[in-house]
Amino acid sequence: MEDENVTSTPSTPVQRLRHRKRSSTEVFADGDRVNASPLLVNDRNKYKSFMVRTYSTLWMIGGFVLIVYMGHLYITAMVVVIQIFMAKELFNLLRKAPEDKCLPGIKQLNWHFFFTAMLFVYGRILSQRLANTVTADQFLYRLVSGLIKYHMAICYFLYIIGFMWFILTLKKKMYKYQFGQYAWTHMILIVVFTQSSFTVANIFEGIFWFLLPASLIIINDIFAYIFGFFFGRTPLIKLSPKKTWEGFIGASVTTIISAFVLANIMGRFPWLTCPRQDLSTGWLQCDADPLFKAEPFTLPAWIPEWFPWKEMEVLPVQWHALCLGLFASIIAPFGGFFASGFKRAFKIKDFGDSIPGHGGITDRMDCQMVMAVFAYIYLQSFIVSQSVSVDKILDQILTNLTFEEQQALFMRLGNMLKDKAMMGYS
Amino acid sequence: MEDENVTSTPSTPVQRLRHRKRSSTEVFADGDRVNASPLLVNDRNKYKSFMVRTYSTLWMIGGFVLIVYMGHLYITAMVVVIQIFMAKELFNLLRKAPEDKCLPGIKQLNWHFFFTAMLFVYGRILSQRLANTVTADQFLYRLVSGLIKYHMAICYFLYIIGFMWFILTLKKKMYKYQFGQYAWTHMILIVVFTQSSFTVANIFEGIFWFLLPASLIIINDIFAYIFGFFFGRTPLIKLSPKKTWEGFIGASVTTIISAFVLANIMGRFPWLTCPRQDLSTGWLQCDADPLFKAEPFTLPAWIPEWFPWKEMEVLPVQWHALCLGLFASIIAPFGGFFASGFKRAFKIKDFGDSIPGHGGITDRMDCQMVMAVFAYIYLQSFIVSQSVSVDKILDQILTNLTFEEQQALFMRLGNMLKDKAMMGYS
Known part of the structure; x- marks a missing residue:
């Protein structure tokens, strides 16, 4: 146990930092180098970084496409796996090995709260669909309806158990550490877990509402990197010295255009646009929502003067996609700044080291979480409530x-x- | 500014502690004395403490009864005022004056988040009633309906403003303090503000559902104090050395009996039992819910052998009251233990000094918050969903x-x- 904690998996922020420094070939990919040369174009290290990061990005995109093809339940499973990894990375971040030794069960308590939160959040999101899935069997249906009815009470009961467990295991001289851990666990559950769970709510409203926002963040990340790589000269924000205005603006334009184009492409597949009312994985059919039916759009007067186009076919959802694109490129990056600032405040380089060239999974998910919540609220406020x-x-x-x-x-x-x-x- | 921060209102935990020590006549009322004599019966200081605490308790109860008599909106206003005081006490707790000087606007940011949370939580709880209140006026009704429809989006927008404000005002070398403040603000909003807001949801389901739980906590507090005062010998938990098993058990029995009796009394006033569907303060009438209609209850066989009673009249709600009483006396005190532990961990005596003999408002509300959430979940899971x-x-x-x-x-x-x-x- 001991040598595992000290040598191979560094468990305190400071140990983690030292561990990083030792592996000197490692690339600094994500804007955490403090003394970055202002002329990013002439940076040497970054070519190697570029290759490593490109490989793992391609792998991730491949896996992602496969999972989307397989459907709602598989995407949900992917989200859950990512959430568990993130929770693991983050729980470990503030953990101190010597203190933990005197406190048996503190790890289990964290996971108890995690699974209680999971039951609560997914119960709320998926209960309706679960009920729809089991309607065929009278007994099962009554059982599930009962569980749904008492869902809140059950989760509360589990939470209270955790709460009492926490209080009854408080140890003298450890109070501060234990309260710190308690607060940290709750912050993770709220900021990371609950936020990322909105993704699942979006998935079942139609994969479109998960896939488009997630793609826009990925596109924005990639193009911020590419534009920054080739043209980056003006630093954007002190928090992330590798981010440049050139990258930010180039990525914004690309993302907004991509949003408009991608929405048109994705909007044509019923697999992506139909909401799913149950938890099966079978084929999906629905009457296309008016949002996804092409409408003629008259182009502004100056375009026909120069080009041979007067009208084009536009899906109404493409206008909504523009809003998503705007948010993904202007506001969502603040999720990344927040994570950078947090890492600087607590002097950690990455939240983990699961993805070569990218850092931990949490490092890749910062903007995704902000985006998922926005997509959910946008969808519920301006789209779903209008139609269904x-x-x-x-x-x-x-x-x-x-x-x-x-x-x-x-x-x-x-x-x-x-x-x-x-x-x-x- | 400076001398205010340093001399009259101590703003860091350590300053606060020193400030306390200086006022040597102050009584140690709430279980935070570390070297308490094991024989509490022979404690000298406690007679003075008893008087101070009794006076302010009586004043509080008087004010409370008046407000309950005035109705739902006034009780809600009282809750909001208490919440603002609690937030103030708690925001100040982790604040450091020198750091705050370099960070203009950090106070405002906290309150921005507070009012966003308020708009969000109360919007969810009261929107339905607000809509019912304005149905007479077509224009106002449409306006309110619109606001309700976009309530989530509006709150999200406000939150995002706060979030960006936070990131754009991050200052080098202050990161850690600022992230600490951010986390602290969020913990307060979730643990204290959101929890206590459940009270308001209960009020509008019928004052009964606010008054009974709150009274049970007060009764439990008072009788734990009285029983501990006269019979307290065996310390209960290390976290609060002034709490004794005698107080705990005596209070539990008293609370459970009180719950049964009080429910019968309160259950007879329509003012307390009728839910309110709008935000007016006028007279309230409703068909009594079956819960509040007396039913004959056959006493167990051994009672008629000794007493001249065979049957008694019981309101069904009295059985539910027993559950509330059990929770109020067994589980809710853990809210108090949690607060005690927290105070010990961060070496503070009280969260504030608003109530003579009691400490800050937060010190009196710890168990109330736990109870309010329980009452809400109990009500929604086992009572409301069955009937309305x-x-x-x-x-x-x-x-x-x-x-x-x-x-x-x-x-x-x-x-x-x-x-x-x-x-x-x-």
Whole structure:
């Protein structure tokens, strides 16, 4: 145990930093070099970095495409695996081996909270779909409905167990460390876990709403890197000395254009655009939402003067994609700045070392998390609520009410509508 | 500025501690004396402490009763005021005056996050009632409905502003302090603010659901103190050396009995039991929920042998009150232990000094917050969902859907019910 903690896996920030320094061939890929030459174009180390990073990027993109092709459940599984890795990286970050030895069970407690959070968040997101999946079997359906009904109480109960466990295992002279760990665990669960879980909510509204935002972040990252690599001269922000204005602007333009184009391409596959109402992996069919039906768009007057185009076919979703593109290129990078600042504040180079040339998984996910939340809120506020809230309420009625209650609701709604119609209210 | 920070209001934990020590007449009321005599009965200081604490307790109870009498909106206002005081106490706790001087706006940023959280949480809890309040005015109704629809997006936008503000004001060499403050603010908002806001959700389900849990915590506190005062000999937990097993057990029994009795008394006032569907303060009437209708209860066989009673009248809600009483006396005190442990870990005596003999407001609210969340989850899981979910869904339909959508929903629900009835599904 001891030598594992000290030599091979460094477990405190300081040890971690030393460990990094020892492996001198390692490349500094992610803007954490403090004395970076202002002329990034002439940086030597960066060619090697470029190759390493390109290889692992290509591998990741390949795996990603395969998983998207396999469908909602597989993407969800991928998200969960990433979340577990991130939690592991982050839990380890503030852990101190000598203190942990005096505190048996502190690791398990972290994971207890993690799985409670998981049950709570995924329960909220997926309960409806789970209920839809098991409707065929009366017994299972009643069981699942019951679990859903008491979902909040069950999670609360689990949380209270963790809370009491924490208090009853408080040890004199360790209070500060233990409270620090408690706060840290909760921050991770909220900032990292809960944020990234919005991804799953997006997936089931249609893979489109997961794939487009995630792709835009990747595109923005790649092009910020490429533009910075070839043209980078003006540093952007002190927090990340390797980021340049050239990279930022080049990437923004590319990302916004890509958003418009990608939305048009992705919007043509029902596999991507249809929401999934259950947890199966089978084929997906739906009436295309008007968002994904091509409409003619008259181009501004000056274009026909120069080009032979007067009109083009546009899917309405492409306008929404522009908003996503704008956010992905202007606001989401702040997620990365936040992570950089955090790493500087606590003097760590990367959150982990799982991906060659990229650092830990958490290092790659910082902007993705910000984007996932935005995509969710955008989708729920400006898209879903406009089109399918009737379906949502119907779903609610069918899952939560008994047959008698459904009938009662039907009668009362009927009476209300009659009254309104008579009052001329519309 | 400077002398205010240094002399009159101590702003770091250490300064705060020194400040406390100087005022030597101050009583140590809340279990933070490290060298407490094991025989608490013979403690001298405690008689003075007892008087101070009794006076302020009586004042608080008087004010509390008046506010409850005035109604939902006033109670809500009281909760909000308490929350603001708590946030103030807690924000100040980890603040360091010299660092703050180099960071203009760091205070405002904390309050920006606080009010964003407030808008978010209260928006979720009260939006439905707000919409009900303004139905008379068509224009206002549409405005409020619109705001409710984009409530999540608005709050997210405000949050993002705070997030970018934070990142853009990061200053070299201050990173660690600033990230610490950021994390601390978020912990306060989640642990203290969000938890305590559940109280408001309870209030509008019926003052009963706020008043009974809050009273049980107060009763448990008072009787733990009284029993500990007169009989306390066996220390309960190292975290709070003034807490004794005698106090704990005496208080538990008293609290559980009080819960049963109080529920019977409170359950007879429609002012306390009726839920309020809007934000007015007017008179309240409703058909009594079956929970509050007396039922005969046959006493166990051995009682009639000794006493002249065979049956008694019980409101069904009294059985639920027993659960609340159990929680208030067994689990909720862990909220207090948590606060004690936290104070020990960071070497502070009290979170503030607003209430003579009690410490800060936060010191009195620790168990209340745990209780409020429990009451909310208990209410939603085991009580509300059983009785009024038809009303809830109807509310949702009337606020979120247009008249046409309401009609569409009515038709589809009708068809579904017809199909089910034909299948013999019930």
